[in-house]
Amino acid sequence: MTSYECANLLKDIRKFKISKSKDRILFFIQLLPPALFVIILGVFPLVLIIIWSFWEPTTYWIKPDLTIAAYEKFITLERYVTFLKTLRVSFTVTLLALIIGYPIAYFIRKIVNERYRNVLLFAFIIPFFLSYIVRVFSLRLILGRYGVINNILVWMGLISEPLEGLLFSEVAVHIGLLSSYLPFMIFPIVLSIERVGESTIEASQDLGATFIHTLIRVIIPLTKPGIFAGCIFVFVSSLGSTVEWDLLGGVGEFATPQMLDSLMTALKFPSAFAISALTLAITMGALVLGFKFAKIGELFETLE
Numbered sequence: 001m002t003s004y005e006c007a008n009l010l011k012d013i014r015k016f017k018i019s020k021s022k023d024r025i026l027f028f029i030q031l032l033p034p035a036l037f038v039i040i041l042g043v044f045p046l047v048l049i050i051i052w053s054f055w056e057p058t059t060y061w062i063k064p065d066l067t068i069a070a071y072e073k074f075i076t077l078e079r080y081v082t083f084l085k086t087l088r089v090s091f092t093v094t095l096l097a098l099i100i101g102y103p104i105a106y107f108i109r110k111i112v113n114e115r116y117r118n119v120l121l122f123a124f125i126i127p128f129f130l131s132y133i134v135r136v137f138s139l140r141l142i143l144g145r146y147g148v149i150n151n152i153l154v155w156m157g158l159i160s161e162p163l164e165g166l167l168f169s170e171v172a173v174h175i176g177l178l179s180s181y182l183p184f185m186i187f188p189i190v191l192s193i194e195r196v197g198e199s200t201i202e203a204s205q206d207l208g209a210t211f212i213h214t215l216i217r218v219i220i221p222l223t224k225p226g227i228f229a230g231c232i233f234v235f236v237s238s239l240g241s242t243v244e245w246d247l248l249g250g251v252g253e254f255a256t257p258q259m260l261d262s263l264m265t266a267l268k269f270p271s272a273f274a275i276s277a278l279t280l281a282i283t284m285g286a287l288v289l290g291f292k293f294a295k296i297g298e299l300f301e302t303l304e
């Protein structure tokens with residue numbers, strides 16, 4: 001290689017490095033606004049909640065004085081009972097949503113004709129066009145003493161008097177949460193089932209596996225990202241929901257959202273922040289487990 005060729009080669013390398021450096025700078029400039037938006041309005045408030053949960057309350061606010069008094073009151077005043085009750089209800093709703101939502105998602109993706117698939121998915125979105133409060137309140141007309149369900153049961157002769165436990169009970173709260181957040185379970189599972197090719201199912205059947213064996217040993221393991229993502233969506237949404245407890249639970253049902261509201265009204269901010277921090281820890285723990293073991297990140301490959 002001549003000296004002239006070497007000089008041209010070095011010149012090309014410099015141009016390539018300069019071009020690559022410009023691309024990195026441009027990428028950083030494009031990434032900076034959304035990153036700042038997420039950090040300032042998303043991450044920063046969550047960090048403040050954790051820090052403030054260790055501060056000492058004043059008459060109207062809090063002051064910087066590290067203490068675990070808020071967490072001690074969480075135990076000594078038995079606030080954990082309400083917190084655990086909310087966790088139990090959220091877990092039950094998530095389990096019911098999975099049991100109901102998985103067959104629906106499989107039916108939509110593998111059985112329904114492609115022409116009607118989007119129509120069915122859109123049908124699950126339509127309720128979200130209405131007010132959230134209106135959707136939940138409409139369940140009172142269905143579950144009430146003189147609601148649709150009781151009238152049908154009386155008309156069929158299955159009961160002589162209307163059932164009292166349908167409305168203003170934990171059962172009603174379960175039904176309300178399930179009706180509100182079932183689509184959040186269905187959509188991720190539909191996306192996950194997209195990744196299961198027909199050839200994979202056919203290969204399993206060619207090897208002599210029944211549909212149940214194929215479902216348990218092939219389809220469900222391959223759709224774990226969608227299952228776990230749906231469970232996180234439903235669980236976290238149920239954990240923080242308050243309208244269902246207010247409108248369907250009645251006075252006798254008290255959950256974490258109402259407890260937080262009462263603490264904030266009483267100006268007991270560190271206690272409210274402590275409960276919020278515990279909720280955040282549970283949510284982040286679920287996300288970490290999802291990304292590590294269920295590989296939720298693979299779900300987004302379907303969107304590419």
